[in-house]
Amino acid sequence: MGRNPMRAAVTLCAAAALAVPLGTASAAPSARPAAQSRQAAEPVVVDCAGQPEVRPGSYILACGDGNSRLVSLHWYRWGSEAAVGRGSNAVNDCDPYCAAGAFRSYPVTVRLDRPTAADGNAGERHFSRITLTYTDGRPDGAPRTVSYPLPG
Template identity: 75%
Template structure:
């Protein structure tokens, strides 16, 4: 390896890293072949998050985009189709006592239902769920009904 084995090892790693993209370029279709039309990301509706990103079967979802004081975590989806999605998870809710920055998060098991899919304004070729319903299955935040329905942003 010569007088500086470290330099030789770094050079070898750099050469290997450069070879990977070259190998992929050879596998790319030639310029004469037509490019296939873009395909829709999914046949089923998506859930649009606070950052306006479409998601399918997310593991977590922020309900309170402004302050983060209510979120769904540990989501496990039982079904997800063209009409509705149903899953289970936990609603982590800040009690904001004595105020939100000093509050405590409490966890409540929930069943989650997404429905009423509509074309998404940002991408009309994509449909998104427009309603979310939570059913608290064991305890719930103070003053909250057992079933809560929220409209979802477009």
């Protein structure tokens, strides 16, 4: 390591850190065609991290703070034009404020629809709207049925 062992150690760590992404990038193209063929057949729902999912068991609605999420999702249908399932909407009551609030769960039916081509990849489609229908109770001030645009 010569006259400056700290400099040599830092250089080796930097080289190792650069090598890791290169290994991942070279493996990615071989995995992508299988994902593309699956996604061409079934639209996906895009999560807060921008990752495509099919039939997720949970889904965060409030990406910024996680104070509203769908949990215990069970999908009855996942087709080329719509997906329908049931689960619970866990919503933070933010009482007395969000950091100290409690999550309350409300049963919902969930519908995903309006599949749209992904930007830059016409073969990939994602659902662009989600509709929740509260079946037994609902958060204060919420209508029985509410729709939101989805990321994509």
